[in-house]
Amino acid sequence: MTARLLCAAAMLLAAACAAPSLFHSGPTLVHGPVDDMLDRRTQALRTGDETRFLADLDPKQPDLLQRERMLFANLRQFQFSEIRLHQFFPPDIAKPIDLQNGKAVEVGVLLSYRLAGIDTGGTQDGFDYTIVPRNGRPVVTKIDINALGSDSNNVPWELVPLRVARSGNVSVAADDTAGDPAALAGAIGAADQQVRRLWGSRPAAPGTLVFASADPTRTRSWFFAGLAATIETSAFVSRVRAADEHGIISGDVIGGRMILTTGRIPADQIPGTYRHELAHAISAPLSMFKPEPPPWATEGYASWVEDPNNKVRLDYVRNAVKQGTFTGRLPDNATFYELARIHLDYGLGLTVFRFIAGKWGAERASDVYADVLSGKSLDAATTRVLAIDQATFLQQWAAYVRQLPA
Numbered sequence: 187m188t189a190r191l192l193c194a195a196a197m198l199l200a201a202a203c204a205a206p207s208l209f210h211s212g213p214t215l216v217h218g219p220v221d222d223m224l225d226r227r228t229q230a231l232r233t234g235d236e237t238r239f240l241a242d243l244d245p246k247q248p249d250l251l252q253r254e255r256m257l258f259a260n261l262r263q264f265q266f267s268e269i270r271l272h273q274f275f276p277p278d279i280a281k282p283i284d285l286q287n288g289k290a291v292e293v294g295v296l297l298s299y300r301l302a303g304i305d306t307g308g309t310q311d312g313f314d315y316t317i318v319p320r321n322g323r324p325v326v327t328k329i330d331i332n333a334l335g336s337d338s339n340n341v342p343w344e345l346v347p348l349r350v351a352r353s354g355n356v357s358v359a360a361d362d363t364a365g366d367p368a369a370l371a372g373a374i375g376a377a378d379q380q381v382r383r384l385w386g387s388r389p390a391a392p393g394t395l396v397f398a399s400a401d402p403t404r405t406r407s408w409f410f411a412g413l414a415a416t417i418e419t420s421a422f423v424s425r426v427r428a429a430d431e432h433g434i435i436s437g438d439v440i441g442g443r444m445i446l447t448t449g450r451i452p453a454d455q456i457p458g459t460y461r462h463e464l465a466h467a468i469s470a471p472l473s474m475f476k477p478e479p480p481p482w483a484t485e486g487y488a489s490w491v492e493d494p495n496n497k498v499r500l501d502y503v504r505n506a507v508k509q510g511t512f513t514g515r516l517p518d519n520a521t522f523y524e525l526a527r528i529h530l531d532y533g534l535g536l537t538v539f540r541f542i543a544g545k546w547g548a549e550r551a552s553d554v555y556a557d558v559l560s561g562k563s564l565d566a567a568t569t570r571v572l573a574i575d576q577a578t579f580l581q582q583w584a585a586y587v588r589q590l591p592a
């Protein structure tokens with residue numbers, strides 16, 4: 187079933203791009219006993235009725251009961267503007283599930299949700315339920331949490347007990363190793379407000395959700411870390427894909443999740459690290475998966491927000507100029523994260539926004555970043571925001587970089 191579900195997901199992705207209207211005119215979904223069961227579980231989640239949430243699970247499976255009890259307790263600590271468990275299948279192949287007493291069937295199940303005050307749209311979490319009809323009633327005997335494969339992260343609320351605390355726009359969900367989530371939320375809250383003020387009224391994720399653990403193996407397994415994790419080992423942001431009510435995943439980003447490994451950031455670097463990651467998180471809804479925004483822009487802007495005068499980062503640039511290895515060009519997207527040049531590339535990215543902010547003001551630095559992040563070419567961005575074309579801009583930037591060592 188997992189393979190089938192993945193295959194269907196891939197098919198939907200492809201089809202959704204080619205002909206989205208196909209799925210809005212498909213046959214009506216069949217509503218059967220499995221859908222009724224998922225509706226009951228949805229209702230239980232919405233109303234906080236744990237007994238009802240567990241009622242359709244096999245009572246002889248203590249591990250299953252334990253994990254679903256944990257999932258319920260975790261989910262109940264978040265505020266959802268939408269939450270619904272429902273079957274996943276493309277509307278055009280919807281058919282009633284053949285329920286025969288005692289015969290196991292596997293059903294793809296989606297948890298579609300939108301976190302209130304955090305995301306700009308809906309997303310989903312995928313499961314693979316094994317259901318055995320007993321006395322005319324569907325009984326869930328197994329739930330596989332890896333149903334959507336690599337396209338869907340294992341959200342930590344499926345994996346470990348969490349404690350959630352909120353401060354301003356920041357929600358922190360901490361596992362049992364991360365310490366007090368309220369203290370963490372308080373610490374991040376101030377940095378969050380700084381970044382929000384800088385970002386102004388540009389499109390943004392309304393809130394920031396941070397998953398925290400002191401266990402680096404755990405935090406790496408929670409979300410897709412991306413290539414930046416080679417340098418951002420203590421905290422990183424993973425973008426979250428939009429999905430509609432049919433489980434069709436679009437190229438849109440509805441927000442970002444910050445994953446924080448507590449205890450690994452030196453105290454004096456904590457505010458800067460938060461600002462860096464919050465710059466990624468807050469602007470995530472402007473970014474796309476295709477085309478991917480250039481890392482010189484995403485990491486450069488985040489590094490500038492972190493600290494425009496970061497000596498370590500700027501020294502990599504100064505040294506490249508002194509050694510004659512500065513080419514006058516922006517870092518290459520394909521090699522940006524290569525270990526031999528990653529520090530220089532972060533520094534060069536920083537100088538792009540430092541240069542704009544110094545010459546035209548901080549507002550214009552954010553404007554150029556927002557344009558490039560949302561898919562505009564650098565030429566279009568500099569022409570719109572700075573009234574100069576890309577060639578002129580890069581010439582001026584390269585001259586600015588060359589005079590840095592002085």
Ligand SMILES: [Zn+2]
Pocket residue numbers: 414418462466484485488
């Ligand atoms: Zn970064």
